[in-house]
């Protein structure tokens with residue numbers, strides 16, 4: 001097991017513990033089978049920003065509602081970014097997270113794109129360490145459980161003029177989560193949206209911002225109404241190339257064992273799970289390619305059997321097999337509609353690293369406690 005020697009600002013956080021923590025019995029009950037994103041821990045980490053002063057007032061405080069002036073910029077112009085990562089409890093009780101430096105770097109890139117102040121890697125990691133230390137008992141053990149960490153930043157200045165906010169708040173909240181699929185990994189069905197896009201050339205698709213999700217909700221709802229579970233987006237310029245789902249990247253596995261994922265186009269979010277899978281599959285001897293993935297070609301290849309597996313990936317659900325792909329004039333089952341071998345193997349390999357059951361050859365794990 002290896003740790004990444006990053007310096008963090010965790011010791012700079014003023015820890016103001018709540019006087020009314022959740023009673024242990026209630027907490028234990030909440031950890032039995034938590035539904036994604038519904039239960040939150042007792043505390044949140046927070047840092048405030050003021051133009052001229054910079055980032056200040058690092059603290060861990062009681063989890064609770066934010067008081068916002070109705071003119072707060074984020075409510076009007078959506079100047080907001082977020083991240084998602086997990087804390088995993090290993091068999092020996094230690095608590096780890098996965099490649100947080102990659103999330104910190106992406107958060108800084110997202111901030112630049114949204115004209116928000118950048119937060120240093122030391123503060124990003126420090127906030128996570130300080131929060132997990134305060135709420136350590138909330139990190140569940142066993143199964144495929146974890147503590148989901150949600151860092152986010154929003155424009156907090158009360159001002160209706162259109163320019164970047166001079167004030168910002170950075171927070172990290174934490175939510176215990178169970179396995180994404182209660183009854184084991186189940187293949188999902190995907191609807192390819194051909195009349196809506198989540199992001200365009202020169203837009204914010206490569207930044208992790210709430211606005212991209214707002215754009216994806218209506219097409220997601222339409223996919224759902226058509227009997228599909230998730231929506232897949234094409235590039236907005238040509239409506240030709242598969243890009244990604246609303247919150248997950250996409251991979252295809254060919255019959256010859258080679259693997260293709262859409263190349264980063266500027267409107268695709270660069271997933272940490274995506275880059276980790278590219279590495280693990282290459283290590284395992286697969287030919288891996290980042291390339292344009294035309295929908296017409298994918299349809300033909302699924303129909304002919306040249307593409308045998310399709311899967312989606314992201315921190316929340318890790319790796320999800322795609323068993324069915326449909327659109328306005330097609331409805332295809334991928335191979336036999338079940339989870340493929342390459343998909344299942346790389347999923348197991350990745351979760352073994354995250355839960356400390358397997359070797360960590362790339363030093364991806366970062367110890368929190």
Ligand SMILES: *Cc1c(COP(=O)(O)O)cnc(C)c1O
Nearest residue numbers: 247248249269271272273314315
């Ligand atoms: C967060 C996200 C992903 C997955 O990224 P991970 O770092 O693997 O969790 C993929 N697509 C979009 C649009 C996302 O917001």
